[in-house]
Amino acid sequence: MNPTVRTAVIPAAGLGTRFLPATKAQPKEMLPVVDRPAIQYVVEEAMTAGLDDVLIVTSRGKSVIEDHFDRMPDLEAELERKDKSEALAAVVALAQGARMHYVRQGEPLGLGHAVGMAADHVGQSPFAVLLPDDLMVDDAALLRGMLGAHAERGASVIALKRVPSDEISAYGCPRIEAVDGPLVRIHEIVEKPSPEEAPSDLAVTGRYVFTPAIFEALDKVEPGKGGEIQLTDAIGVLSDSEPVYGWTFSDGRFDVGTPLDHLRATVEIALARPELRSTFGAFLADAVRRHGLG
Secondary structure (H helix, E strand, C coil), X not given: CCCCCCEEEXXXXXXXXXXXXXXXXXXXXXXXXXXXXXXXHHHHHHHHCCCCEEEEEECCCCHHHHHHCCCCHHHHXXXXXXXXXXXXXHHHHHHHCCEEEEEXXXXXXXXXXXXXXXXXXXXXXXXXXXXXXXXXXXXXHHHHHXXXXXXXXXXXXXXXXXXXXXXXXXXXXXXXXXXXXXXXXXXXXEECCCCCCCCCCEEEEEEEEECCHHHHHHHHCCCCHHHCCCHHHHHHHHHCCCCEEEEEECCCEEECCCHHHHHHHHHHHHHHXXXXXXXXXXXXXXXXXXXXXX
């Protein structure tokens, strides 16, 4: 039986320049989507998929992330005094839901370097990587499918989203071999190909399940532009020594690192909330009408 994955690694050391000036003094991961910061959705996704050990890779100025997932006795006492039991239960559950750990990435040396920072914590166990810019609105279905594939195959599994041909040049794009249903075998990843050169219509997106061999692969990768170590390069190295699979999907992902998709995610999540759906839906319909968009 293959080892059970229990650890989620969340790289959260980026500067968030696409959201300036909002991210000048606060981490992009703490920007709210409806009523909670984006990174909380990612932690909750990991927990829903059964991952109860979370390591967040942070950087200077991001201690507020640690504070968010910690107990706050003064706040809890105030909520109890005011008999706000629902809010109190929510903040306590947030702090008790998973074992939270943190490590700092001292220099911005790329996603591969950030993942490599988890080596001491992970050891020789398989683990998942969840990028906080990629918010999945799917009740952890994608991640659970990937974990199931890893449990069956004992190999690394990469999330692959089908995208239109005019978007493929923004992603790593794999050459694949069909295996079973959404599962494919990855033979090569071409970084940001033109539509004519793309080996498939699949884009590498921000969910990964890795065997610990990824750390050895990262050690073999030569730094690129700006001294950055690319995770896709390490996946290519890994695929030379052991099988690497992809898990294909189409819907449910929002890139909340961009203002437009952040707004889309906010709308989708708000409309899925029973207490917001009717009133907010009516507001949206009226706004569309007033602005002559429908």
